[in-house]
Amino acid sequence: MSRSLFSLGVHLYQPPTQLKHVRDEIYRVCYEPMVAYMERYPCIKLSMNLSLSLGEHLPQEYLERLKALYKKGQLEMVNTIAFHPLAPITPRELLVKQIRMNEDFYRKHIIDNDPLPGIFPPEMAFKQSLAKLFSDLGYKWCVADDKIFVHQRSNMEDHLRAPSTWIPEAYGVGVLLRSRERSVELAFKDVFNGRRYARELIIGQKEWREKLHHDGASYLYLYLDGETFDHHRPGLLEHFLRPFCDEISESSEADLVPLNAIYEGFEKKRSCIPHSSWSSGVGEPAFHLWDHPTNEFHQPWNEFIRIAYAMAPSPLSEVLEDLFNRNFYSCSPWQYSMGHKDVARWCLPGFQRIADYYPPSWEKSRLQELINIMYSLTA
Template identity: 30%
Template sequence: MKLAILLHAYQPPTQYPHVTKEITKRSYLPFLETIERCDAAKITLNLSGSLIEQLIANNEHELLDRYKTQVLRGAIECTATAAYHPLLTKLPESEIFRQNLVNEYWLTRWMGDNYKKPHGFFVPEMFYDHRVGDAIEKMGYEWIVLDESAFPGAGVDEHGQHNTLSIAKHYYKKNNGNLGVFFRDRPISLAIAFDHDLTERSLLEMIQRHGDEAKDAYVIIAVDAETFGYHHAHNLNLLTCLCEQDEIQLVTLHELYQSAREFRFVEPVDSSWGISLEEHGSVRQFPRWDNPENKIQQLQWKLFNLAVQNGKHASGLPDDFDKSLHSDQFWWASKYPCWHPGMIEQSLGLYESVLGEDAKEIVQLREVLATEEVSVINC
């Protein structure tokens, strides 16, 4: 059977430089060293434009060159994405296209003459609706990866896990189009991200369970790159295990796509990789980003929509308007469980550049923020 690993490497444009440097030391560097040591490594990597910009600013040129070497030797396949990680369902098509162009700008800055347009597109937070799929297909990409909960009728159980292994017996394209659609294995991905007791052997057994059900089955693991090292130091051992084992064939996502003999057509449902059963199908489907009872988030969305409606782009790429649309501003205001007033304030600085510092919504949000706890809940 085949295993494709998709890692999402990103930091918001409002991230503090010392935090990006620490994550680089504990995650991006040791992850790279693991790939360099493994001759059979095959990783699909979304190295977002926002992170490339910060690595350049932090003088991580040698690190970026080493990543480039792994791309050129075929150990790493890159994806396209929206440079500053906005929720694409909230953007007009023109801004989706622009975020893609900005990301191409940063990929070209990194790869230089070796830049080639990626085959696949990473949807930030896997936050999807049919309009997003249409826009990605118009941009000429061949495939996307969504959460398993986006598969029609798949659902999730009371623990947030999927209820079937049968999805990964087949290959899929979006209805009425030619866009390939992969669905990540939710239980395995969540186990890597959150199960601190997960062992190398138990991980391999979880993956092989798919092969026991169908000879041609495949597994897609999709998690944040920071899962390996920064969030959990032990997970670097899991990555090493996956790269060095010889029981399961490692492939890039495009290799997996090319191996398909036939496709079934589906219409993925609205979803994200942060969804759970209790949220699915309810009014408050995505409370990490848009909780109607969260006063700060609602003011943030007013600012976001004002920026989209009234913001003007600079003549060059990128600009503060591009950056102001990032999704982390809502995440850090969610208290679900994340809370970081400093990151919220950093985002207000971008809105000041787009809308002016006297915009009443900025003033209102700062007034509400002043009444909140100053402590930080990291996650």
């Protein structure tokens, strides 16, 4: 049947070092109203990943409301990595533990023993070896960004570049590629007429299928920071989210579905999927906002992490593992890339505690040198 399937995903996260008053304000203007809108308007259906680093600070009453929406089928939960490390540069052992920690949090508060088939890597930072890890842990699909994948197929006609009737696959894991173009429109452009925007997407998908001579279904999904709604962009809940979902629910040509329905509904094809993130640009290092070879902060930040991991005893002590979890989150180098040096240094007291944990050695001295360099860069 010729039909458009759409999905809308939101990423809810705050770093472990976030200031309480900032986190509380985002809860007041964004997280709580988003759930209230879903409760008031059953047409709103979202896919959501919620990091433990935020979830452990949310009111129990809020988690119970998420669970109620989940049980009604309005909310799909997508797992993520508990404290938001950049997965491609994080040791497998720590990724496995943080993935399981986040899953345990979901099971305790939201999904009980239901299947959890999908996972969102922080920053949508993807490389093919992560698909192997996700497969080993039992995941069927993961989220990634489409820009670099589409670019590597630039020798093809436009309508053949982005998969809309099939799903790329690596190591048996479906890699669901979000539309960066459409997601960025929600984040930055005039989309405050949600009904009109939904109609544009429905028409666009119909035209796409016609170019493909495809008489079956096609899909497109958007995924963005949850904080976009009414924190970064006041009015987006009322003027975009509700009318957008209304329009699709009333359409005879489209459905708003969870990401797992897209995964289950389309053919999978083994593909070469390039390293990428939500921000990767053509001709740039894949993770340029976190690990750029010419960035004066990225280099000591990443060297510190590599040395700290290399020196870690096996098995890790609970103290050291918790320090790694709560300080090696991806925001610090990104904040420096954005010019927010005062925020980039929030991780450094934790880095100091890690350095202090180790016995005297050349490596410990180097860790201290790197901390001093990062403090001087962020002064």
